[in-house]
Amino acid sequence: MSLKNNLPLLLLLLSGSLIAQDTRGETGSELREELVVTATKQDRKQRDIPAAVSVITEEALKTKAAIVPGDELIGVPGVFFRRQEAADSFMDVTIRGLTGNHGNDTFLALLDGIPFVSAHEEVLLSEIPFGAVERVEVVRGPVSALYGRGALSGAINYRTRTPDNTQQFGLDLTANSLGYTRPHFSANLPLVADTNTLLIDAYYENHEGWRDHTGRETTNILLKDEWVVSPSTRLMFYVNAYANEQEAGGQIPLDANGNLLETFGGRRGFVGYQPNTYDRDSIMATVRWQQQLSDQWQLQTTMNARDMQDNNDLNFFDPFGYDPDNDILRVNGFANDRATTTTFIEPQVTWQGDRGRFIAGANFERVALEETDWWTGQNGFDTDTFDFYFYEININFRTGEILNQDHPFWVTRNETYRGDSTNRFVSVYFQHEYKVTDRFEVTWGARYDSFKREAEIDSDVDFDGVIDDNPLIEDDEDNIAPKLALSYAVNEQTRAYFSYGEGFNANFAAVWQWDPGLYQRGNEVKPSHVRSYELGLKGGGAGFAYEAAVFHMTQEDRLVFLPNPAGFGPSVAANADEFRSQGLELSSRFRLNDSWQAYVNASTIDAEWEAYEVGGTDLSGKRPRGVPEHMVSLGVNGRIGTNLVVDIWGDLFDDYAVTRDNSVTGGGYALLNARLAYQTKNGRFKGVSLTGRNILDEEYDDLFGAAAPQTAQPGLPAQVFLTLDFDF
Numbered sequence: 001m002s003l004k005n006n007l008p009l010l011l012l013l014l015s016g017s018l019i020a021q022d023t024r025g026e027t028g029s030e031l032r033e034e035l036v037v038t039a040t041k042q043d044r045k046q047r048d049i050p051a052a053v054s055v056i057t058e059e060a061l062k063t064k065a066a067i068v069p070g071d072e073l074i075g076v077p078g079v080f081f082r083r084q085e086a087a088d089s090f091m092d093v094t095i096r097g098l099t100g101n102h103g104n105d106t107f108l109a110l111l112d113g114i115p116f117v118s119a120h121e122e123v124l125l126s127e128i129p130f131g132a133v134e135r136v137e138v139v140r141g142p143v144s145a146l147y148g149r150g151a152l153s154g155a156i157n158y159r160t161r162t163p164d165n166t167q168q169f170g171l172d173l174t175a176n177s178l179g180y181t182r183p184h185f186s187a188n189l190p191l192v193a194d195t196n197t198l199l200i201d202a203y204y205e206n207h208e209g210w211r212d213h214t215g216r217e218t219t220n221i222l223l224k225d226e227w228v229v230s231p232s233t234r235l236m237f238y239v240n241a242y243a244n245e246q247e248a249g250g251q252i253p254l255d256a257n258g259n260l261l262e263t264f265g266g267r268r269g270f271v272g273y274q275p276n277t278y279d280r281d282s283i284m285a286t287v288r289w290q291q292q293l294s295d296q297w298q299l300q301t302t303m304n305a306r307d308m309q310d311n312n313d314l315n316f317f318d319p320f321g322y323d324p325d326n327d328i329l330r331v332n333g334f335a336n337d338r339a340t341t342t343t344f345i346e347p348q349v350t351w352q353g354d355r356g357r358f359i360a361g362a363n364f365e366r367v368a369l370e371e372t373d374w375w376t377g378q379n380g381f382d383t384d385t386f387d388f389y390f391y392e393i394n395i396n397f398r399t400g401e402i403l404n405q406d407h408p409f410w411v412t413r414n415e416t417y418r419g420d421s422t423n424r425f426v427s428v429y430f431q432h433e434y435k436v437t438d439r440f441e442v443t444w445g446a447r448y449d450s451f452k453r454e455a456e457i458d459s460d461v462d463f464d465g466v467i468d469d470n471p472l473i474e475d476d477e478d479n480i481a482p483k484l485a486l487s488y489a490v491n492e493q494t495r496a497y498f499s500y501g502e503g504f505n506a507n508f509a510a511v512w513q514w515d516p517g518l519y520q521r522g523n524e525v526k527p528s529h530v531r532s533y534e535l536g537l538k539g540g541g542a543g544f545a546y547e548a549a550v551f552h553m554t555q556e557d558r559l560v561f562l563p564n565p566a567g568f569g570p571s572v573a574a575n576a577d578e579f580r581s582q583g584l585e586l587s588s589r590f591r592l593n594d595s596w597q598a599y600v601n602a603s604t605i606d607a608e609w610e611a612y613e614v615g616g617t618d619l620s621g622k623r624p625r626g627v628p629e630h631m632v633s634l635g636v637n638g639r640i641g642t643n644l645v646v647d648i649w650g651d652l653f654d655d656y657a658v659t660r661d662n663s664v665t666g667g668g669y670a671l672l673n674a675r676l677a678y679q680t681k682n683g684r685f686k687g688v689s690l691t692g693r694n695i696l697d698e699e700y701d702d703l704f705g706a707a708a709p710q711t712a713q714p715g716l717p718a719q720v721f722l723t724l725d726f727d728f
Contacts, residue, residue, distance in 0.1 A: 002106050003347050004355070004544045007216065008527045010504040014105070021702075026097060026212070027318055027616070029485045034055040034057070035047060036048045036053050036137055037113065037137070037157070037550065038053070038110065038113070038137040038143075038155060038157040038418065039051045039053050039137075039139045039143070039349070040146075040431065040433070040443075041113070041146055041359055041361075041431070042350065042357065042359065046538075047538045047539075047540070047545075048487075049496060050443060050485035050486070050487040050498075050499050050536070051141060051142055051485070051497075051499060051536075052077070052078070052139070052140040052499035052534065052536060052547065052549040052551075053137065053138065053139050053140075053141075053533075053547075054076045054077065054137075054138040054140075054586055054587065055135070055136070055137055055138075055160070056076075056135065056136040056137075056138070056250075057135055058134040058135060059387065060072075060568065061133070061136070062723070063533065063613070063637075063647050063675050063691070064242055064673075064691075064693075065128070065174075065176070065392065065675075065691040065693060065721040065723075066130075066132075066231070066585075067174075067180065067182070067205070068123045068126075068130060068202070069091065069126060069128045069130050069158070070091040070093065070125065071718065072136050073093065073156075074633070074651050075601055075633030075649070076130070076138050076712040077140070077585035077586065077587055077601050077603040077631070078095060078097075078140050078583065078585045078603045078605065078631075079093070079094070079095050079138065079140070080094050080626070080627065080628055080631060080653065080656075081093040081094070082299070082626055082667070082702035082703075082704070082713065083713050083715070084365060084702070084703050084704070084713055085510070085610055086637045088170070088315060090126070091104070091125055092104070092702075093107065093125070094106070094153075094626060094627055095107050095140055095153040095154040095603060095622065095623035096140055096141070096153050096154070096551060096553060096581055096583065096607075097351065097581035097605040097607030097627040098152060098153040098530070098555065098579065098581060098607075098625060099383065099552070099624045099625065100561045101507075101509055101558070101560075102120070102122065102123035102509060102510050102512070102513070103120065103123075104122055104123045104125060105121055105122050105123070105150060105505060105509070106125065106150075106152045106153050106505070107150065107151065107152065107153050107154045107155060107156065107383060108123065108143070108147055108150040108151040108154075108155040108156070109123035109124060109128070109155075109156050110147070110155055110156065110157040110158065111126055111128060111158050111160070112158075112159055112160055112286065112288075112713045113156075113157060113159075113302070114286065114302065114344055114346075115147065115148070115150070115321055115344065115365065116128065116158075117150060117367070118286075118340065118367070119340055119367045119368070119369035119421060119423055119506070119511055120324075120369075120509070120510040120511055120512075121149070121150065121152070121423075121506060121508050121509060121510070122267070122510070124308075126244075126280075127242065127280060127282060127308065128158050129132075129160070129222065129240055129242050129245075129449075130158070131182065131184060131201075131203040131205070131218075131219045131220055132160045132161055132201050132203070132220055132222040132240065133159065133160055133161075134160065134161045134162070135162055136156065136157065136158055136159070137156070137157040138154065138155075138156050138157075139154050139155045139156075139157075140153070140154045140549075140551075140585070141153070141154055141206070141499070141501055141532050141534055141551065141553075142154070142481070142483075142501040142502055142503030142530050142531075142532050142553075143155045143501065143503070144447065144448055144479075144481035144502060144503040144504050144723075145340065145429065145431070145447045145481045145482060145502065146429060146431065146443050146445070146447065146483075147447075147484035148363075148425065148427050148429075148449045148481075149425065149449060149451065149504060149506045149527075150199075150505055150506075151503050152503035152504065152505055152528070152530045152555070153530065153553070155502065155517075158223060160201075160224065160238070160240075161201050161222070161224070162185070162199070162224070162226070163188055163197035163198065163199040163224055163225070163226045164188045164197065164199075164489050165188075165190055165194060165197050165677045166188060166190065167188060167189060167190055168187070168188045168587070168727060169185075169186070169187045169188075169727065169728050170184075170185070170186045170187075170725070170726065170727050170728075171183070171184070171185050171186075171279075171725075171726045171728070172184045172723055172724065172725045172726070173723065173724045174721060174722070174723045175721070175722050176241050176718045176719050176721045176722070177718075177719050177720045177721075178207075178208070178209075178210040178717075179207060179208030179209065179210070179225070180205070180206070180207040180208070180279070180560055180721075181205070181206050181207075182203055182204065182205045182206075182239060182602075183203065183204055184201075184202075184203040185200075185201075185202050185203070185386060186199065186200065186201045186202075187199070187200040187201075189375075189381060190462045191225075194228070195227065195228045195631045196226070196227045196517065197223065197225070197226050198223070198224070198474075199222070199223070199224040199225070199226075199238075200221075200222075200223055200274075200710070201221070201222040201223075201224070202220065202221045203218075203219075203220055203487060204218070204219050205217065205219075209247065209249070210268065210716065210717060210719075211249050211250075211255065211267070211268045211269070211270070211714065212249070212250075212265055212268055212269050212270035213247045213248070213249050213250065213270040213272070214247050214248075214249040215246075215247045216244065216245060216246040216247065217244070217245045218242075218243065218244045218245075218643045219242075219243045219244075219256050219481070220241070220242045220243075221240070221241045221417040222238060222239075222240045223238060223239050223240075224238035225237050225238065226239070232291065232292035232293075233290070233291050233292070233340065234289075234290040234584075235287070235288070235289050235290075236286075236288040236289075236290075237285075237286070237288075238285070238286050238288070239283070239284070239285045239289050239383055240282075240283070240284050240285075241282070241283045241292040242280070242281065242283070243280070243281045243282075244278070244279070244280045244281075245278070245279050245280075246277065246279075246280075247275075247276065247277050248272075248276040248277060248278060248314055249270060249272075249276070250269070250270040250271040250272035250276070250315070250656075251271070251317055251329075251711035251712065251713060252267070252271070252701075252711060252712045252713075252714065253271075253322065253324060253329050253397055253635070253711055253712075254658075254703065254705070254709035254710060254711060254712055255324060255481070256324075256664075256708060257664065257709070258658050258665075258666045258703055258705070258709040260397065260701060260712050260714075261324060261397065261433070263397045263398065264396075264397060264398060264399055264400035265400070267699075267714045269400070270400070270712075271329060271395055271397045271400055272315045272331060272613045273315050273331060273333055273376070273393045273395070273402060275313045276313065276314055276315050277312070277313050277314075278310070278311075278314075279312070280308065280309070280310050280311075281304065281309045282306060282307065282308040282309070282354035283307055284304065284305065284306030284307070284378050285304070285305050285306075285389070286302070286303070286304045287301075287302070287303045288300065288301070288302045288303075288306075289301045294364075296351055296352050296353060297349065297350070297351055297664065297681070298349065298350045298352075299347065299348075299349050299350075300347070300349075300350070301345075301346070301347045302344070302345070302346045302347075302348075302405065303344065303345050303346075304342070304343075304344040304345075305341075305342065305343050305344075306341070306342045307339075307340070307341050307342075308338075308339070308340040308341075308602030309338070309339055309340075310336070310337070310338040310339075310340075311336075311337050311338075312334075312335060312336075312338075313335040314332060314333075314334050314335065314582075315331035315332070315334070315393070315457075316331060316332045316334055317329075317330075317331055317710060318330040318331055318332050318390075319390065319706060319708075319710055319713055320708075321394065321642055322710065323394055327398045328394050328395070328396065328397070328403070329394075329395045329396075329397040330392055330393065330394050330395070331377075331388065331393045331395065332375065332376075332377055332391045332392065332393065333375060333376030333377045333391055333393050333412075334374070334375055334376070334391075335373070335374045335375075335376070335413060336371055336372060336373045336374070336417075337371070337372050337505050338369060338371045339369070339370045339371075340367065340368065340369050340370075340372070341367075341368050342365070342366070342367045342368075343364075343366045344364070344365045345363060345364045345365075345683065346361055346362070346363035346364075347361060348360070348361030348617075349361070350617075353363070355434060355435040356432065356434035356435055357433045358430070358431070358433075359430065359431050359432075359571070360428075360429065360430040361428070361429055361550070362426075362427065362428045362429070363425075363426075363427050363573070364424075364425070365423075365424070365425040366422065366423070366424050366425075367422070367423040367424075368421070368422045368423075369421050369511060370419070370420050370544070371417070371418070371420075371421075371511065371512075372415065372417065372418050372419075373414065373415070373416055373418075373419075373512070374413040374414060374415050375390075375391040375411075375413075375414050376391060376393070376411065376412050376413055376414070377390075377391030377392045377404075377406050377410065377411070378391070378392040378393070378394075378407045378409045378410050378411075379391045379392070379410075379411050379414065380408065380409045380411075380465075381676065384528070388610050389409055389410075391411075391414075392404065393405075397405050397426075403602060405601075412503050414465070415467065416459060416460050416467065416517070417457065417458070417459045417460075417467075417512065417515065418458045418459070419455065419456070419457045419458075419459075419511055419512065420453075420455070420456045420457075420516075421453060421454065421455040421457075421511045421514075422453070422454050423451070423508065424451065424452045424453075425449060425450070425451045425452050425688040426449070426450045426451075427447055427448060427449040427450070428447070428448050429445065429446065429447035429448070430445050430446065430447075431443065431444070431445030431483070432444055432445060435517065438489075439488055439489040440486075440487070440488050440489075441488075441489075442484075442486055442487075443459055443483070443485040443486075443487070444482075444483065444484045444485070445482070445483050445485070446480060446481065446483065447480070447481050448479070448480050448484040449478060449479050449480075449504075450475070450476070450477075450478045451476065451477055451479075451480070451506050451508070452475070452476035452477075453474070453475055453476075453506075453511075453514075454472060454474050455473045455474075455511055455514045456470070456472050456473075457465040457470055457473065457512075457514060457515050457516065458470055458510075459515050459516070459518075460517060461516055461517035462517075468517075470516050473514055473516070473521070475508070475521070475525070477506060477507075478506045479506075479527050479529075481501075481502045481504055482500075482501075482502060483500065483501045483502070484499065484500045484501075485498065485499040485500075486498045486499075488573045490539070492608070493539050493540055493541055494537070494538070494539030494540075495537075495538050495539065496535075496536070496537050496538075497534075497535070497536045497537075497538075498533075498534070498535055498536075499530075499532075499533075499534045500531075500534075501532050501534075502529060502530065502531055502532070502707070502717060503529070503530040503532070504527045504528060504529050504530070505527060505528045505529050506527050506587075507525055507526065507528050507557070507559045507575070509559055509573075511532060513561075513573070516570065517570065518570055518571065519561060519570050519571050519572075519573055520570040520571065520572045520573065521572075521573040524574075524575075524577060525559065525573050525574065526557050526559065526575050528555060528556070528557045528558050528559060528575070529555065529556055529557060530553060530555045531553070531554050532551060532552065532553040532554075533551065533552045533553075534549055534550065534551045534552075534586075535549065535550045535551075536548065536549040536550075537549075538683060543590060543597075544588065544589065544590035544591065545588070545589050545590075546586070546587065546588040546589070547585075547586070547587045547588075548584070548585065548587075549584070549585045549586050550582075550583075551581075551582060551583060551585070551637070552572070552580075552581075552582040553580070553581045553582065554578070554579065554580050554581075554610075555578065555580075556575075556578055557575040557576075558575065558576065558577040558578075558579065559573065559575065560573075560574055560575070560577055561572075561573055561574075562574050562575045563605070564577070576611075576613070577609065577611055577612050577613075578609070578610040578611040578612075579607070579608075579609055579610065579612075579624070580607070580608060580609075580610050581606070581607040581608075582605075582606050582607075583603060583604050583605040583606055583607075584604050585601075585603040586600070586601065586602045586603070587599075587601045588600050588601075592636070592638070593638075595638045595639045595640075596636060596637070596638030596639075597636070597637060597638060598634070598635065598636045598637075599635055599644075600632070600633075600634045601631075601632070601633040601634070602630075602633075602634075603630070603631050604629060604630050604631075605627060605628070605629060605631075606629070607623055607624055607627050608621055608622060608623055608624075609622055609623075609624065610620065614660060615707075616708075620658045620662060621658055622657070622660065622661060622662045623656075623657045624657065625657045625658060625659070625660065625704075625705065626656050626657070626704075627656055627657070628653045628655065628656045628667075628668060628693040629654050629656075630652075630653075630654040631651075631652065631653050631654065632651075632652045633649065633650070633651045633652070634649065634650060635647060635648055635649025635650065635673075636649075637649075643678050643679050643680060643687075644674075644676070644677070644678055644679075645675075645677040645678075645679060646674075646676055646677075647673075647674065647675040648672075648673070648674045649672075649673050649674075650670060650671065650672050650673065651670070651671050651673070652668075652669075652670040652671075653667075653668050653669055653670075654668045655667055655668040656668070656703075658703045658704070658705040658707060658709050659705045659706065659707065660705075660706060660707060661707075661709060664705065664708075664709050667701065667702060667703040668700075668701050669698055669700035669715065670694050670698065671693070671694045671696075671698055671700075672694070672696050672698075673691070673692060673693050674691070674692050674695055675689060675690065675691040675692070676689065676690045677689035677690075683727055684728045685724075685726055686725040686726060686727050687724075687725050688722070688723065688724050688725070689721075689722075689723045689725075690721070690722055691721040691723070692719070692720050692721075693716065693718070693719050693721070694715075694716060694717060694718045694719065694720070695718055697717055697718035698715075699714075699715070699717075700715040701713065701714050701715055702715060
């Protein structure tokens with residue numbers, strides 16, 4: 001779908017803007033100046049930060065009816081995601097066109113500024129306690145100079161709710177037309193007036209799932225205490241408990257042209273092998289101590305510990321057995337139990353002077369994982385036919401029937417892997433912001449990281465059905481990530497900047513990619529590096545504000561797995577491939593009249609492989625899969641009268657490459673959304689809102705492929721959310 005085919009939607013939104021200009025009401029469209037902490041580790045006005053930053057406030061989260069991590073990213077310039085398999089649980093996210101090796105390993109997810117990364121070096125996006133989040137900050141461009149590994153293309157910081165120093169109880173009830181319900185309770189309890197406040201935040205989600213076998217259930221409780229110990233000492237402590245059960249759903253196969261095939265149950269049906277579920281439980285505790293040492297010096301120490309338990313029983317699509325001519329979809333049955341413990345400690349000092357600010361810190365992070373894996377399906381070597389099977393489950397996608405469950409080589413939950421691994425990261429960093437003149441500011445800094453993994457993996461190396469004891473595998477690397485930014489205040493309203501930054505990934509990858517039975521890894525594997533150059537302009541005036549950025553980004557030493565030079569045996573981990581992405585991002589807000597405002601966010605991304613070879617085929621010059629060239633989000637919002645708030649917005653995404661050679665493209669879509677909210681100012685009842693997402697019921701799909709198109713995840717149909725808010 002090309003954007004030029006969506007002129008009717010654009011005209012509808014623009015006509016909405018014109019209608020809005022004739023509507024009068026109370027002033028409610030003040031263009032606020034947001035404070036952002038993620039880009040610099042200190043509160044700064046968004047306009048003054050020499051980086052591309054987007055802020056999704058609590059009100060914006062409500063407006064979008066964002067209920068899972070990823071929903072809030074729709075409309076953020078330069079950011080695109082596709083929903084995989086479990087719809088709500090697997091999000092394939094790209095920032096500025098940079099794709100990864102496995103899972104989401106090209107950007108960094110933070111929870112209250114703390115890295116939220118698994119032992120497999122993938123962000124824990126689906127484990128974010130999203131209902132307890134009141135604000136999301138998105139920084140585009142490398143931030144490894146402050147946050148270390150994984151921050152190749154940017155960072156997303158999820159900030160949980162904070163206590164309010166007034167006694168207040170809140171309850172909001174949310175339900176939608178696709179079987180989703182969520183009661184959400186919060187309480188602010190001042191334990192000692194003006195000194196100590198406790199926040200209790202709890203929610204329960206139940207979602208039937210709009211497709212067969214996609215239901216989920218989530219419970220989360222957050223207890224956060226903020227204590228002003230003395231005029232110079234503050235202490236924050238919180239504990240969060242999270243439990244989630246998710247049915248993973250099924251994928252729909254594609255034909256050679258990228259079109260969905262007719263399957264059992266249609267778009268809402270389940271084609272797969274049950275149970276195909278996730279089960280996650282976690283508990284974490286965070287302490288943040290702030291000590292004012294003098295008028296200029298402050299010490300802050302952050303400590304975080306978390307324990308996560310995962311029990312998964314899944315299907316993985318097997319492209320080697322996909323046979324659309326005979327209506328066969330093949331999956332591999334996979335199950336695992338994982339126990340992960342994480343410890344994070346970060347002391348940081350800040351100096352604030354008349355002409356600048358200096359921060360320096362160090363951190364230590366340890367992630368330990370114990371994992372056991374099982375596989376299900378037709379497996380082994382048939383000496384009569386000389387065929388080798390790897391846990392194959394063949395399904396007739398027209399009928400949903402399992403075709404080979406009675407095969408003599410069928411095994412159920414065969415244990416193949418026991419892994420015990422530890423990742424350790426130690427780093428030091430600094431950043432100096434200095435005002436050379438009243439208009440010209442320089443920001444520079446760097447971070448040194450040392451990282452190590454130890455993995456003891458017992459697996460079936462010789463594929464005889466018996467787990468073998470394997471020796472300990474170790475690797476360690478280090479990295480220095482610098483940054484430089486020059487910022488110039490053109491006038492009181494406008495600031496221009498140039499920035500250079502580097503990002504890196506340790507290239508440790510998933511722990512199972514160290515299994516000696518499947519992969520051969522040597523110490524010559526180096527970290528992957530991104531180098532980014534950016535020019536930006538931020539400004540505004542009476543009733544309007546804008547941000548624009550032009551960027552050029554390159555990546556080297558990506559992690560790849562090459563065929564064993566011996567012609568057989570494990571694949572070999574190596575550094576190869578070169579990637580380049582450049583583009584333009586624009587965010588703008590403007591007031592239409594005293595009651596209404598509008599916004600336009602847009603981006604164009606020119607991404608391609610500069611050096612990329614797969615199976616002897618040179619794909620240099622091709623676009624990476626899943627990266628649209630153009631993205632636009634635009635909308636209007638305002639008041640009618642005193643109490644009625646209206647939002648209308650649309651999100652448009654171009655087609656993207658589905659196959660590696662770019663011969664098949666698709667997946668573009670345009671969605672129209674709206675919200676109507678009635679807000680009161682007094683009494684216990686605070687308001688009611690109706691939000692419609694995809695109100696025109698556009699049928700769209702997230703498409704996936706490799707050498708050929710493979711599968712699709714149907715996009716969400718039209719849905720209506722009803723929310724009631726109470727304070728008491």
